[in-house]
Amino acid sequence: MRVTVDIVLFTIRERRLHLLLIRRLAEPFAGCFALPGGFVLPDESVDAAAARELREEAGVESVYLEQLYTFGEPGRDPRGRIITVAYYAMVPQTQSLQAGTDAADAAWFPVDALPPLAFDHLAIVQYAHTRIRNKLGYTNVGFELLPAKFTLSELQVVHEAILGEPLDKRNFRRRVQLQGIVKPTKEFQATGRKPAQLFRFKD
Amino acid sequence: MRVTVDIVLFTIRERRLHLLLIRRLAEPFAGCFALPGGFVLPDESVDAAAARELREEAGVESVYLEQLYTFGEPGRDPRGRIITVAYYAMVPQTQSLQAGTDAADAAWFPVDALPPLAFDHLAIVQYAHTRIRNKLGYTNVGFELLPAKFTLSELQVVHEAILGEPLDKRNFRRRVQLQGIVKPTKEFQATGRKPAQLFRFKD
DNA sequence: TGACTAAGTGTTCACACGACACTATTCTAG
DNA sequence: CTAGAATAGTGTCGTGTGAACACTTAGTCA
Missing domain, CATH: 3.90.79.10 (Nucleoside Triphosphate Pyrophosphohydrolase)
Incomplete structure (x- = not known):
């Protein structure tokens, strides 16, 4: 065998x-x-x-x-x-x-x-x-698909890709921030349009 | 191997x-x-x-x-x-x-x-x-530990045994009945004191 | 400088869950 | 037969969580 x-x-x-x-x-x-x-x-x-x-x-x-x-x-x-x-x-x-x-x-x-x-x-x-x-x-699955620093929009894209359906932006951001699983950095990502704040995983 | x-x-x-x-x-x-x-x-x-x-x-x-x-x-x-x-x-x-x-x-x-x-x-x-x-x-785990017909108190004992902590009787009964995972039968189990209604799993 | 693009932000409503105490029914024992 | 013991059964309120929903802001590029 x-x-x-x-x-x-x-x-x-x-x-x-x-x-x-x-x-x-x-x-x-x-x-x-x-x-x-x-x-x-x-x-x-x-x-x-x-x-x-x-x-x-x-x-x-x-x-x-x-x-x-x-x-x-x-x-x-x-x-x-x-x-x-x-x-x-x-x-x-x-x-x-x-x-x-x-x-x-x-x-x-x-x-x-x-x-x-x-x-x-x-x-x-x-x-x-x-x-x-x-x-x-x-759980916090999804972080492994992102680099150490990421924007909340990028995290949302990960969740949407896994679930296969769109998510509401405000509800999503409120949830991940209230759960305290991300913490903001002082950096911003200037990628085209309005710069987005970068976050890290907490722990 | x-x-x-x-x-x-x-x-x-x-x-x-x-x-x-x-x-x-x-x-x-x-x-x-x-x-x-x-x-x-x-x-x-x-x-x-x-x-x-x-x-x-x-x-x-x-x-x-x-x-x-x-x-x-x-x-x-x-x-x-x-x-x-x-x-x-x-x-x-x-x-x-x-x-x-x-x-x-x-x-x-x-x-x-x-x-x-x-x-x-x-x-x-x-x-x-x-x-x-x-x-x-x-999920509906717990039904497998009971016979086909059971009382809600028996189901609660199963849940308490698995979780290792006591549950509130009213909240437990409300939850399992609202979730629609059990359905009542017309039989009662006369086991000592006040007879208890028997239930079945739905599906 | 105007148009485009993505970032960011609050409120309301419905529903689920937890805390909490008393009445009802049956059996048994005196 | 009556009192007590044991288990069945029942409702409300407050709190937190999740879903729906639209506009403003900041920057880039033509």
Whole structure:
């Protein structure tokens, strides 16, 4: 019985939630897109395997990484009995990516416009998307998708991208400020029009 | 690399949340209590393995069963590299239990008075307890711990046992009735004092 | 300097939740 | 048969939270 990890790596591009897919070179599903991932080595923890695969296949380091669910149907991989532990991860759009990968083989796709996926990776993606949508309600998920300093409008774009629906600007700003999860800096971001105040996460 | 399942089986006894533990006969941790569980067979899904172990070790059938988390630290089992997929399950206190087990080897323990546990099973139990406490807030967890017909006082006892704190009777009854998750039957349970109306889950 | 663009800001209403105490019904024991 | 014990059952008010809703301000660029 072999064990793999698969990682749904999210980011925000052009105001939409994207995830990283890699084109498979080997059979099965050669030429098909799949999630980054691979086998757990004998002496590493499952969490460490996920972090290592993210580094090797996506070129990202020290990102937010959380275990999602384990998929263990006997027929899910035609090569034999392979159980996979799914993770999701998040990177800010600014982080340089795919450093260790041939650019032709890895690409970002919007979550609502995915190509056909190998194995049961579509189910994993849907599970991950549902999880972060729910987590948005009761945690601070979303910060991991932004740089250390960000404007409240940028934070709102993140929330809208994850939820897939527009939010009211005044209600959103009031909520995040009253919850005390952000704190203002004295800097402003001059990006085109009226400069926007930059914020940080509190803690 | 081998894969096991471990199941935290909850029930309510004497107004407190209990879980089932089995005394280990073999090394390692011989004589110590552990969660019911065992190896995933080559041709069964991980979910099916959890259901099978519940049947074999606890004698319970067709209970509510949900995957929790996968624990995969390399040193967690002294026998070698074993990854475990943890589940939790719930049975009403009325269901006959431990049918397939030597009664001397399986016993219910209150979650707040557990004996020393084998492996990392204490961490699994704590994870399961946290999960059901949280789920109580936004789902209908708790019904699985009751028979099909139950009084609102019985439902309140379940919630108090899971949360570990007393709840206000009027607020509790108002909430569950307004949420429309229970529907009244025309039967009453004559149990000692004033008879209590029986309810069912809606859907 | 006028037009465009994004930032920023308050009020009102409905609903959910928490705190809080008494009456009603049945059984049992004297 | 009557008193007491035990559990079932019930309503109000204050507070906080979330949703709906429109205009002003500051800066850029043509």
